[in-house]
Amino acid sequence: ASTLGAQAAQSGRYFGAAVAAGKLGDGTYTGILDREFNSVTPENEMKWDATERSRNSFTFGSADQIVNRATARGQRVRGHTLVWHSQLPSWVSSITDANTLRSVMNNHITTVASRYKGRIHSWDVVNEAFADGSSSQHRPSVFQNLLGNGFIEQAFRTARSADPAAKLCYNDYNIEDWNAAKTQGVYRMVRDFKARGVPIDCVGLQAHFGAGGPPSSFQTTLSSFAALGVDVQITELDIAQAPTSAYANTVRACMNVARCTGITVWGIRDSDSWRSGENPLLFDRNGNKKAAYRSTLTTM
Numbered sequence: 457a458s459t460l461g462a463q464a465a466q467s468g469r470y471f472g473a474a475v476a477a478g479k480l481g482d483g484t485y486t487g488i489l490d491r492e493f494n495s496v497t498p499e500n501e502m503k504w505d506a507t508e509r510s511r512n513s514f515t516f517g518s519a520d521q522i523v524n525r526a527t528a529r530g531q532r533v534r535g536h537t538l539v540w541h542s543q544l545p546s547w548v549s550s551i552t553d554a555n556t557l558r559s560v561m562n563n564h565i566t567t568v569a570s571r572y573k574g575r576i577h578s579w580d581v582v583n584e585a586f587a588d589g590s591s592s593q594h595r596p597s598v599f600q601n602l603l604g605n606g607f608i609e610q611a612f613r614t615a616r617s618a619d620p621a622a623k624l625c626y627n628d629y630n631i632e633d634w635n636a637a638k639t640q641g642v643y644r645m646v647r648d649f650k651a652r653g654v655p656i657d658c659v660g661l662q663a664h665f666g667a668g669g670p671p672s673s674f675q676t677t678l679s680s681f682a683a684l685g686v687d688v689q690i691t692e693l694d695i696a697q698a699p700t701s702a703y704a705n706t707v708r709a710c711m712n713v714a715r716c717t718g719i720t721v722w723g724i725r726d727s728d729s730w731r732s733g734e735n736p737l738l739f740d741r742n743g744n745k746k747a748a749y750r751s752t753l754t755t756m
């Protein structure tokens with residue numbers, strides 16, 4: 457096939473991009489989006505600071521724009537994200553009472569997931585809850601500090617009730633290397649969730665890579681998570697300087713794992729990237745295909 461989405465679909469996968477509502481008026485941007493991609497992830501529009509700026513007062517204008525546009529075109533939507541320590545309004549991070557925070561978290565999940573019920577392919581229910589470094593533990597956050605380790609499980613159960621059809625993912629970065637302590641911590645959590653019947657369907661690996669691309673153990677990581685009985689998805693791919701081999705190695709690892717169901721790049725053109733100085737994406741500032749686009753397409 458001649459586009460990323462159509463080529464991915466040949467093996468039953470999707471190929472998506474992070475999308476910003478503020479760019480949907482740019483014809484070059486939407487032209488590439490609708491030609492190449494069959495999945496979208498709102499880059500910021502579904503985050504807590506965008507959807508619930510003050511307690512129980514919800515705003516969905518920008519998220520609706522993205523979801524409605526994608527749905528009308530038959531593109532999947534990845535929901536990103538329900539519970540995260542970052543881009544979290546200060547009214548949440550300054551809560552000091554556990555019972556208050558528990559009801560605030562459950563209300564947020566229920567309200568956001570219910571609004572898009574039936575229209576979200578996968579939800580990043582909890583994002584980046586594990587610490588970097590050698591601990592394999594959760595990072596400090598208001599959720600962890602007040603609710604303890606159980607906040608992740610609580611979030612998944614609440615999300616399942618709100619939208620039973622969505623696949624529920626745990627999403628994180630620096631869990632691509634099988635030998636990293638952080639990867640092992642997430643692996644043990646997923647194994648425990650599956651053993652105890654906590655509703656989890658997928659693990660999202662962000663894949664924000666340096667120019668070297670994925671670690672050599674990346675495919676092992678994907679297949680090891682998949683062997684627990686979850687799908688794996690590459691959710692935020694970008695690679696410094698976008699070397700052709702680094703993109704090919706990433707895509708090949710996914711293609712080699714049956715339960716790696718899709719790849720999302722974190723933006724369309726280099727100028728759209730949160731790492732724009734590193735030119736990490738598949739299209740240049742003018743919207744032209746880069747060499748990494750070719751290697752990605754031909755590796756699928």
Ligand code: XIL
Binds near residue numbers: 500583662730
């Ligand atoms: C980034 C966005 O791309 C930026 O526009 C925003 O300023 C900060 O967040 N991990 C995630 C994404 O899960 O939500 C982040 O997105 C990048 C890192």
